[in-house]
Amino acid sequence: MPDSSLPLAYFDDVYRANDDPWSFETSPYERDKYQATMAALPRNKYSNVFEIGCSIGVLSELLANRCNHLLAVDASELPLGAARKRLAAYPHVTVRQLSIPNEFPDDQFDLILLSEVGYYLVLDDLKCARQQMLDHLTDKGNLLLVHWTPFVPDYPLTGDQVHEQFLEIAGEGKPLTHLLGQRTDKYRLDLFQKQ
Template sequence: MPSLPTTYFDDVYRASNDPWSFETSPYEKAKYEATLAALSKNHYRNAFEIGCSIGVLSEMLTQRCDKLLAVDASELPLETARKRLAAYPQVTIRQMAIPNEFPDQQFDLILLSEVGYYLVLDDLKRARQLMIDHLEIGGHLLLVHWTPFVHDYPLTGDQVHEQFMEAAGEGKPLTHLSGQRTDKYRLDLFSRDQ
């Protein structure tokens, strides 16, 4: 199975403007609140959100970031995100498919939320290295993923997080700062120390 292509997400968003109910779901609202609460710094200079979809979490992040680059593989949800975030001049929205595309700048926060399991293992490893390479020393990397098995996703949320755990520890580029698990999702915060 290859990584899920952009056309997969185009089809999902053609069927619904908000296919995962980001705007209305109590589960998503609680997860977003937990995501923001997990960030151990109150403020970030330059953040990168991978998989912003229609921009619900992006809008919440604007209160914590001087600059935010929000990207998604599909252009369709970005139309909604641009409208939602039009009042926030610090936000840049771009179509970008990770890991084949990656911004050429450094960030003090990278957020990978509900995206990693769309990639096959080799692509996830490439994405992980790109994130590490573009994370400032002392910067934070936050992962949040649904953990139940989904038949058409190449990986599970736990498999995604374990790949990043392998890059954490003594002599490795990442330090695991905190983690939590609910019955539906897992959240892990890392920092880059070298």
């Protein structure tokens, strides 16, 4: 496993090779996972949503219909042209190049979505990002994690390791409440609420 978080160049190389490298637009796995992601959200409408790792904006478009404002970010600028085009009809959506934990928006969110991103970070960077998410989540705000669980040699962490870091700070007297946990053969989903 790598001993540092995956660099920006890694993602730039992936997107230079393929405009939709994970088949977000066409994969039945992604479609089903997106349906489960949206179904897990306990509110019909959110005020201010932060999506970390929006890529070409397929899930962002679904989120756009459930909120008053969405900040969708990706570490690489390369997929964001496609995201901006897809989301052009949604004036309440902002698409930005931003890389956590080195950069984090100075705003409060009632939903933060970390989907298929956490395992790109080494543990120290994930813990830093976890604290940033807590600091920028409103009281009773939701934090939704969705990650691929099979081992990938390129990635510093597994999806399970990412989710365990958040489950560690959930429970009585801790900052998060665990509201929902789901697991399939390929991914897991965990929903939290800030105490």
